[in-house]
Amino acid sequence: MLETHLILADSEVELVPQPIQGHPSVVSYAKRRGKKPSKVLLDASFHHSAIRVKYPSEVNRRGRPDIAYFFLNVALESPLNRGGYLRVYVHTRNNEVIFISPSTRIPKAYHRFIGLIEHLFNNGNVPDSKNPLLWIENLRLDSLVQKKICPDRTIVLHPRGKKIRLKELFEDVSGKIAVIIGGFPEGDYISNIENISDEIVSIYPEELVSWVVAYEIISEIERRLGIM
Amino acid sequence: MLETHLILADSEVELVPQPIQGHPSVVSYAKRRGKKPSKVLLDASFHHSAIRVKYPSEVNRRGRPDIAYFFLNVALESPLNRGGYLRVYVHTRNNEVIFISPSTRIPKAYHRFIGLIEHLFNNGNVPDSKNPLLWIENLRLDSLVQKKICPDRTIVLHPRGKKIRLKELFEDVSGKIAVIIGGFPEGDYISNIENISDEIVSIYPEELVSWVVAYEIISEIERRLGIM
Numbered sequence: 001m002l003e004t005h006l007i008l009a010d011s012e013v014e015l016v017p018q019p020i021q022g023h024p025s026v027v028s029y030a031k032r033r034g035k036k037p038s039k040v041l042l043d044a045s046f047h048h049s050a051i052r053v054k055y056p057s058e059v060n061r062r063g064r065p066d067i068a069y070f071f072l073n074v075a076l077e078s079p080l081n082r083g084g085y086l087r088v089y090v091h092t093r094n095n096e097v098i099f100i101s102p103s104t105r106i107p108k109a110y111h112r113f114i115g116l117i118e119h120l121f122n123n124g125n126v127p128d129s130k131n132p133l134l135w136i137e138n139l140r141l142d143s144l145v146q147k148k149i150c151p152d153r154t155i156v157l158h159p160r161g162k163k164i165r166l167k168e169l170f171e172d173v174s175g176k177i178a179v180i181i182g183g184f185p186e187g188d189y190i191s192n193i194e195n196i197s198d199e200i201v202s203i204y205p206e207e208l209v210s211w212v213v214a215y216e217i218i219s220e221i222e223r224r225l226g227i228m
Numbered sequence: 229m230l231e232t233h234l235i236l237a238d239s240e241v242e243l244v245p246q247p248i249q250g251h252p253s254v255v256s257y258a259k260r261r262g263k264k265p266s267k268v269l270l271d272a273s274f275h276h277s278a279i280r281v282k283y284p285s286e287v288n289r290r291g292r293p294d295i296a297y298f299f300l301n302v303a304l305e306s307p308l309n310r311g312g313y314l315r316v317y318v319h320t321r322n323n324e325v326i327f328i329s330p331s332t333r334i335p336k337a338y339h340r341f342i343g344l345i346e347h348l349f350n351n352g353n354v355p356d357s358k359n360p361l362l363w364i365e366n367l368r369l370d371s372l373v374q375k376k377i378c379p380d381r382t383i384v385l386h387p388r389g390k391k392i393r394l395k396e397l398f399e400d401v402s403g404k405i406a407v408i409i410g411g412f413p414e415g416d417y418i419s420n421i422e423n424i425s426d427e428i429v430s431i432y433p434e435e436l437v438s439w440v441v442a443y444e445i446i447s448e449i450e451r452r453l454g455i456m
Binding site for chain 1: 271273294295298301302305306307310336337338339340393394395431432434436437439440443444447448450451456
């Protein structure tokens, strides 16, 4: 029996950090949504100028919850997940991990997704702590992999990893496999991936967006399992 | 040389129709965005109550530009498109077709995508008529297929179509293939699909969201072509 654990790692998902909570773009955005600046998600498409002021070297990287949104709406709707073979996780740049029950229907409307993740950051779980569909814990990537998942094999996707074809990568699909995909638009992993990976691989000559990497892996494993 | 033409058909993408332009949910939404109610896209996540008043039988169907947004961000970022083997089209419930240049970078931010499509509906092309990346024409689905694409083979995906495995469906990947996927969340095609299809098929025992159907087809053809 195969279990695939798909991790979006070092995702650029965070509440607006303290140093830019007073920036006009953040203040007006939070006010428009009837929330405090400290309680809203950083979103580059609204807060780009604030990010540029305080984090100039990361201006093209931070505040990208849309990547997690695409990732989850691709992965959770897949036949692999429907068949019960998939677990997904969103690990953040601040070493939090969002756990997601496989039966969760992620909101298709972007503003509802953002509201959901903000609720999660501010309350710890959704909809409640008794039967949560999503919950969040402070956890490093290595702890998630080595203490929570304990996989037989851990694969990290990296544009500069060893070139390999997907069919070779998943020649053997048994046991528990953890697959780590970067949840950021450019640059490198923040987490140490050397310590936890059995293989660091690249599946395509160019960089691909995170949700395309996710579906290439999902669809390959679906074919190996005969689901598709 | 294979060409895959992927069509999102009968997509629920339209400007707010005249009968509900005066509904409070539409008026306040348009005002907040500094636009006229007649110039904004119908969006169920904002205009659900307006849709219910005038179109009660279609309340769970209309106003779903998010489906086209996921579809385009999945398809255009794929290795199949990067390799030059893919053309994508968004056909709407009102028999318009949005043509998209394969090199287009679709906005990742949802509100920017909505603004782009509104510009397209109100102006006919983006960014301009000389070198458009996106343009829109009044065109029925059958005319798109039979007059514009002229494929060797036309496949329609339908949950009640003939059950088939993807690997059998694409045993032969040569020539020009048109693949039609429904761009609506429930119900049936509005367009007549019998007249234009060589095969009406179902690839999975349950209904799948449009963008998952898209990536299953894309990834299958990528494997047949040896791209992945």
